[in-house]
Amino acid sequence: MKPAIKVENLTKYYGKFLALEKIDFEVREGEIFGFLGPNGAGKTTTQKILTGILKPSGGQVSILGYDMEKDPYNAKRFTGIVPDETNAYVDMNAWDNLTLIGELYGMPKKNIEVKAKELLEIFQLYDRRKDRVKGFSKGMKRRLILSMGLIHNPRILFLDEPTSGLDVQSTRLIRKMITDLNREGVTVFLTTHDIEEANQMCDRVAIIYQGKIAAIDRPENLKKAVKAAQSIEVSFHRQVEIIKELEDLPEVDEVRKQGDKIRLFTREPGKVIRPLVEYAHKNRLEFLTLNTLGPSLEEVFVKLTEDKESVAGV
Ligand SMILES: Nc1ncnc2c1ncn2[C@@H]1O[C@H](COP(=O)(O)OP(=O)(O)O)[C@@H](O)[C@H]1O
Ligand SMILES: [Mg+2]
Structure with missing residues (x-):
C-alpha cells in the first residue's frame, strides 16, 4: 500500500532563514499522525507545503503516491485542509461559506446541500447557518472551517492546531469528530503544540523543533521521555x-543551576520532596520557592535528542 503522505528531504528557507531542515517521514493510510512542536517549530510551514499552498525550497512530497510538484491536481484532490486561521468569509453566513467550498470542488448541488446540513448539525451550527460568520465565537469559527475542510469527503485531513485556544466544549466536539472520521477510514495529519492532545489522539507522533524532527514514535514511548523531563x-x-x-x-x-534557582530533574517528583526537605534542614537552608514543573516541549525535545545521541554513540 502506498503511504498516505511521504516526505523526503523537505527543506524550506524564508529568505536566509532555514525553517525546515531535511525533514523525512511517512504517514500510513488510516492513522492519526501527530505533528507536535512548540511555537515556531515549523508545523504550519510543513502543513502548507504538504497541502500545496506553499512551495518547498527542496525535497519531495507525495500524497497517496502523487507527486506534489509533478501532479499537484491529484496530490491535492483527496485532501481536506483546516488551516490555523479562519479562511471563511466573515461577511457571509455559515451556509453560504460551506456551500461555496462545495462548488469550488465541483460537487453536484444536491450532494453539497445534504453534506452541508449533515456537517453543520454535527458541529452544532445548523441553527446558526444563516448568521454572518463575523458574529461567531472562536470555537464556532473553528467548527465552521472544519466543516469546510470536510465538505468533499477527503481521504486525508490536515489540521493545523484545530483546538488551540478553544473552550472545552468545542475542543471535545472537534476531537470526537476527528476520531469518528478516522474510524471511518480518513487519514489524519494533526498539528498540535499540546503534548496531551498528541498522546490521547495519535497512533504515532513526530516531534518537531526548530525545523528538525527529533523523533517519530508511538505516544507510549514519547510519554517516557516526557516523564523524564519532569523537575522540581x-x-x-x-x-x-x-x-x-x-x-x-x-x-x-x-x-542544574539556573540563576538563583536549582532544577532537579526526576521521574518521581513525589519521592524527591522529603529527602530535599531533609537536605535543606541539615544544611540550615530555608526554602524561598519550591515548585514541581511539568516538562516543556523544548525539554522533551532535548531529552529525545540526547537519548538518540547516546544510542548512536554506543
Ligand atoms: N512567511 C514567513 N516569512 C519569514 N519567516 C517565516 C514565515 N512564516 C514562518 N516563518 C518562520 O518560520 C518558523 C516556523 O514557522 P511556523 O511554520 O509558522 O511554525 P509553527 O506553526 O510550528 O508555529 C518560525 O521561526 C517563523 O517565524
Ligand atoms: Mg503554526
Whole structure:
C-alpha cells in the first residue's frame, strides 16, 4: 500500500532563514499522525507545503503516491485542509461559506446541500447557518472551517492546531469528530503544540523543533521521555554551591543551576520532596520557592535528542 503522505528531504528557507531542515517521514493510510512542536517549530510551514499552498525550497512530497510538484491536481484532490486561521468569509453566513467550498470542488448541488446540513448539525451550527460568520465565537469559527475542510469527503485531513485556544466544549466536539472520521477510514495529519492532545489522539507522533524532527514514535514511548523531563525547582535563602549532595538524593537524575534557582530533574517528583526537605534542614537552608514543573516541549525535545545521541554513540 502506498503511504498516505511521504516526505523526503523537505527543506524550506524564508529568505536566509532555514525553517525546515531535511525533514523525512511517512504517514500510513488510516492513522492519526501527530505533528507536535512548540511555537515556531515549523508545523504550519510543513502543513502548507504538504497541502500545496506553499512551495518547498527542496525535497519531495507525495500524497497517496502523487507527486506534489509533478501532479499537484491529484496530490491535492483527496485532501481536506483546516488551516490555523479562519479562511471563511466573515461577511457571509455559515451556509453560504460551506456551500461555496462545495462548488469550488465541483460537487453536484444536491450532494453539497445534504453534506452541508449533515456537517453543520454535527458541529452544532445548523441553527446558526444563516448568521454572518463575523458574529461567531472562536470555537464556532473553528467548527465552521472544519466543516469546510470536510465538505468533499477527503481521504486525508490536515489540521493545523484545530483546538488551540478553544473552550472545552468545542475542543471535545472537534476531537470526537476527528476520531469518528478516522474510524471511518480518513487519514489524519494533526498539528498540535499540546503534548496531551498528541498522546490521547495519535497512533504515532513526530516531534518537531526548530525545523528538525527529533523523533517519530508511538505516544507510549514519547510519554517516557516526557516523564523524564519532569523537575522540581527550588531556591533557598542563600546560594548553594554544593550540587553534588543534591545529585545524590534518591530519584534525582540530574541537577542544574539556573540563576538563583536549582532544577532537579526526576521521574518521581513525589519521592524527591522529603529527602530535599531533609537536605535543606541539615544544611540550615530555608526554602524561598519550591515548585514541581511539568516538562516543556523544548525539554522533551532535548531529552529525545540526547537519548538518540547516546544510542548512536554506543
Ligand atoms: N512567511 C514567513 N516569512 C519569514 N519567516 C517565516 C514565515 N512564516 C514562518 N516563518 C518562520 O518560520 C518558523 C516556523 O514557522 P511556523 O511554520 O509558522 O511554525 P509553527 O506553526 O510550528 O508555529 C518560525 O521561526 C517563523 O517565524
Ligand atoms: Mg503554526
